[in-house]
Amino acid sequence: MTMRTLRICGWIVAVGLAGLVGGGLFVALWASPAAYAEAEPPVTERMEVHELIIVDARDRPRGRWAVTEQGPQVILMDAEGRPRARLGQLVTETNVSPQTDWYGLLLTDANGTDRLTGGAANDGSLSGMILWDHNGVKRYGVGFTDKGNGGLSMNDTQGRSRFAIGAAPHTGYSMQFKDENGDTLWYVPSRQDRFAPRGE
Amino acid sequence: MKRLSRALLIAAVLVAGFLGAGAYQWQAGGAAFAQPAPARQVVTVRELVIVDEQGIERIVWTGEDARPRLVMRDTDLHPRAYLGFVPPAGEGKSAFWAMNLLDAQQPRAVWAIGADGGGSTFNLRDNHGVIRYSVGYTDQGNGGLGMKDTQGRQRLGLGMPAHAGYSLSLIDEDGQAIWSAPGHPAPHASREGE
Numbered sequence: 001m002t003m004r005t006l007r008i009c010g011w012i013v014a015v016g017l018a019g020l021v022g023g024g025l026f027v028a029l030w031a032s033p034a035a036y037a038e039a040e041p042p043v044t045e046r047m048e049v050h051e052l053i054i055v056d057a058r059d060r061p062r063g064r065w066a067v068t069e070q071g072p073q074v075i076l077m078d079a080e081g082r083p084r085a086r087l088g089q090l091v092t093e094t095n096v097s098p099q100t101d102w103y104g105l106l107l108t109d110a111n112g113t114d115r116l117t118g119g120a121a122n123d124g125s126l127s128g129m130i131l132w133d134h135n136g137v138k139r140y141g142v143g144f145t146d147k148g149n150g151g152l153s154m155n156d157t158q159g160r161s162r163f164a165i166g167a168a169p170h171t172g173y174s175m176q177f178k179d180e181n182g183d184t185l186w187y188v189p190s191r192q193d194r195f196a197p198r199g200e
Numbered sequence: 201m202k203r204l205s206r207a208l209l210i211a212a213v214l215v216a217g218f219l220g221a222g223a224y225q226w227q228a229g230g231a232a233f234a235q236p237a238p239a240r241q242v243v244t245v246r247e248l249v250i251v252d253e254q255g256i257e258r259i260v261w262t263g264e265d266a267r268p269r270l271v272m273r274d275t276d277l278h279p280r281a282y283l284g285f286v287p288p289a290g291e292g293k294s295a296f297w298a299m300n301l302l303d304a305q306q307p308r309a310v311w312a313i314g315a316d317g318g319g320s321t322f323n324l325r326d327n328h329g330v331i332r333y334s335v336g337y338t339d340q341g342n343g344g345l346g347m348k349d350t351q352g353r354q355r356l357g358l359g360m361p362a363h364a365g366y367s368l369s370l371i372d373e374d375g376q377a378i379w380s381a382p383g384h385p386a387p388h389a390s391r392e393g394e
Contacts, residue, residue, distance in 0.1 A: 014210065014213075015210075015213050020217065021214060021217065043251055043255065047240075047243070048237070048238075048239035048240070049239055049240045049241070049242065049243045050239055050240070050241050050242065051241065051242045051243070052242075052243050052244075052245070052248065053242060053243070053244045053245075054244075054245060054246065054247070054248060054261055054262065054263040054268070055244055055245070055246055055263045056246070056263040056264065056265040056268065057246070057263075057264075057265050058265065060263075061263075062263035062264075062265075062268040063261055063263055063268060063270070065261075074270060074283070076268055076269070076270065076283060076284050076285070076297070077268070078285070078297075078315075079265065084285075084297040084313075084315075085283055085284065085297050085298075085299065087270075087283055087299070105283075105299050105311060107297055107298070107299075107311060107312070107313045107320065108313075109313055109314075109317065110315075110316065110317070115313045115320040116311055116312075116313055116320045116321075116322065118311060118322070129322065131320050131321075131322070131335065131336070131337055131343075132320070133320075133337050133339075133341055133343075134317065134339045134341075139337050139343055139360070140335055140337070140343065140345075154343070154345070154358065154360055154366065156360075156362075156366075157341045157362050157363075162360070162365075162366045163358065163360070163366045163368070175368075175381075177365075177366055177367075177368075177381065177382045179365075185365075185382045186381050186382030188381070
């Protein structure tokens with residue numbers, strides 16, 4: 001090996017080392033650890049997105065977390081992409097209002113019919129729960145308002161109240177059955193009971 | 201002069217290495233330098249895991265085909281809130297879409313609807329797993345509300361058949377109706393809420 005060859009080899013080594021040192025300096029001074037995410041997945045401290053979509057193994061959307069037109073919602077979908085479970089800000093018809101804005105849970109069947117909801121009104125006016133049948137008829141409702149009124153109602157297949165428990169704060173609690181025409185079949189406490197002296 | 205040119209050459213190589221590494225970083229992951237990082241419009245994943253400061257998985261949201269679900273866990277990894285699909289518990293059993301709220305051992309409050317039609321139901325369980333309160337409807341329009349004792353025996357039943365009158369019964373521990381309204385015993389009403 002001649003002296004000239006040795007010198008060339010030395011230069012190659014020196015240039016290589018200098019490049020490595022330069023790259024190392026850059027990394028040490030400027031690069032953030034996040035730049036190495038592919039090498040070793042770290043925990044992402046915080047991520048801001050407008051919408052998060054969860055997909056299954058066949059890339060079909062099965063979950064969505066977004067601020068929808070109604071408000072923030074977590075939505076889970078079946079294999080056909082139909083929303084089946086929602087948690088978040090919802091707009092639902094209740095006994096208090098046809099458009100109650102509330103935070104709660106909503107379960108929907110495969111036909112898109114809402115079947116079960118429960119939650120609390122956004123303005124604090126109501127908390128409760130509703131069950132609908134497969135035709136979308138409200139069959140069960142229980143709730144309390146911010147005025148202290150409340151109750152439980154069970155309806156027939158036409159949506160007519162057939163059994164109810166009233167929970168009025170000032171007039172007392174009561175329970176009644178009604179027929180399909182709305183006539184009371186049975187009622188407690190009876191008028192006599194209600195106005196009877198209290199064990200005196 | 202020779203030394204000067206060598207020094208210049210080494211300095212040039214240093215700068216080139218610095219610039220080369222910078223260019224690579226910019227190409228590979230420019231987001232690392234964006235301050236502040238802009239919110240991304242849509243992120244699509246198969247699974248989202250949120251960990252606490254100890255690295256324990258506290259929230260898992262998965263798009264698993266057979267069981268898409270969102271689960272929140274306590275520090276001991278017990279599921280405490282579940283929202284999603286519940287596969288059949290066994291042969292002949294139904295699948296549900298449900299929300300469960302659990303204690304450290306078992307569900308305590310369950311809201312559920314059948315995955316393929318079926319009914320909708322809500323029930324509350326005690327700390328032994330016994331359903332103490334339930335209300336629900338089938339897809340035939342029948343429904344009921346029931347309350348059970350600690351042994352799981354129906355003690356109050358409100359029957360709501362689709363095509364008959366409603367009735368309310370109080371039932372003793374032997375299953376006998378001891379009171380009913382609107383006036384006649386309705387022993388079968390107690391089965392409706394199950």
